[in-house]
Amino acid sequence: xxxxxxxxxxxxxxxxxxxxxxxxxxxxxxxxxxxxxxxxxxxxxxxxxxxxxxxxxxxxxxxxxxxxxxxxxxxxxxxxxxxxxxxxxxxxxxxxxxxxxxxxxxxxxxxxxxxxxxxxxxxxxxxxxxxxxxxxxxxxxxxxxxxxxxxxxxxxxxxxxxxxxxxxxxxxxxxxxxxxxxxxxxxxxxxxxxxxxxxxxxxxxxxxxxxxxxxxxxxxxxxxxxxxxxxxxxxxxxxxxxxxxxxxxxxxxxxxxxxxxxxxxxxxxxxxxxxxxxxxxxxxxxxxxxxxxxxx
Numbered sequence: 001x002x003x004x005x006x007x008x009x010x011x012x013x014x015x016x017x018x019x020x021x022x023x024x025x026x027x028x029x030x031x032x033x034x035x036x037x038x039x040x041x042x043x044x045x046x047x048x049x050x051x052x053x054x055x056x057x058x059x060x061x062x063x064x065x066x067x068x069x070x071x072x073x074x075x076x077x078x079x080x081x082x083x084x085x086x087x088x089x090x091x092x093x094x095x096x097x098x099x100x101x102x103x104x105x106x107x108x109x110x111x112x113x114x115x116x117x118x119x120x121x122x123x124x125x126x127x128x129x130x131x132x133x134x135x136x137x138x139x140x141x142x143x144x145x146x147x148x149x150x151x152x153x154x155x156x157x158x159x160x161x162x163x164x165x166x167x168x169x170x171x172x173x174x175x176x177x178x179x180x181x182x183x184x185x186x187x188x189x190x191x192x193x194x195x196x197x198x199x200x201x202x203x204x205x206x207x208x209x210x211x212x213x214x215x216x217x218x219x220x221x222x223x224x225x226x227x228x229x230x231x232x233x234x235x236x237x238x239x240x241x242x243x244x245x246x247x248x249x250x251x252x253x254x255x256x257x258x259x260x261x262x263x264x265x266x267x268x269x270x271x272x273x274x275x276x277x278x279x280x281x282x283x284x285x286x287x288x289x290x291x292x293x294x295x296x
Contacts, residue, residue, distance in 0.1 A: 040244025153284035169240030175255025
């Protein structure tokens with residue numbers, strides 16, 4: 001259970017001493033999961049009908065709240081419904097965004113000036129129903145890294161809340177801490193062919209230029225998912241996050257897999273390495289120490 005750190009807070013803006021904030025940041029920045037079993041996101045009576053996968057459009061596995069990019073649909077993407085329904089759905093997800101930001105601001109004031117918001121999402125579908133290729137199968141242990149979106153070491157901070165109306169847990173598997181995982185898989189990463197990053201950017205395959213760090217993280221992500229022995233390792237922790245609970249992790253660092261569950265809210269935030277309380281614990285710095293060279 002050392003990978004799960006339980007917190008007693010019941011409010012989205014808890015009062016916390018500076019020393020405790022730094023201690024919790026140290027746990028989080030090692031790749032541990034902060035678990036708040038008494039912090040839920042209450043749906044209003046008018047919002048409970050959204051607890052149904054029918055609101056998803058096409059093959060989307062989540063509804064994404066992006067007010068700027070999705071103004072024509074009330075701020076949501078990946079959803080279907082009337083304009084009024086979509087507006088209410090957007091308002092629900094926006095409320096969660098406000099709560100998630102308040103929580104991170106309260107727990108980690110050192111992050112506040114540097115946070116960059118990514119879309120907020122609502123996931124009404126069953127985890128088990130969204131298995132695609134092995135590379136996109138999030139029921140396999142992995143650390144987050146995305147082929148088309150290089151981040152050059154920028155951190156991926158996520159806040160999750162289980163909003164299931166019954167008793168169904170959101171079940172995760174949590175792997176070893178990042179330094180152990182990186183030491184195991186980094187030797188399998190072949191050096192990138194010179195010029196590859198430029199070609200990928202020129203062809204529009206990546207949104208920005210892929211760094212050596214991005215190359216290494218993508219290969220580690222893939223190697224983790226392809227290694228059946230690693231996936232079956234008994235030392236990994238299976239943990240159920242119950243309804244009305246919240247958890248936080250750096251998903252680029254915490255080896256995680258979503259095994260089962262339905263109805264979840266999620267907020268993604270991006271954070272530059274210098275804004276961390278312990279920058280040396282970031283995946284980029286860990287990989288550079290292991291590789292003995294700069295990867296940025």
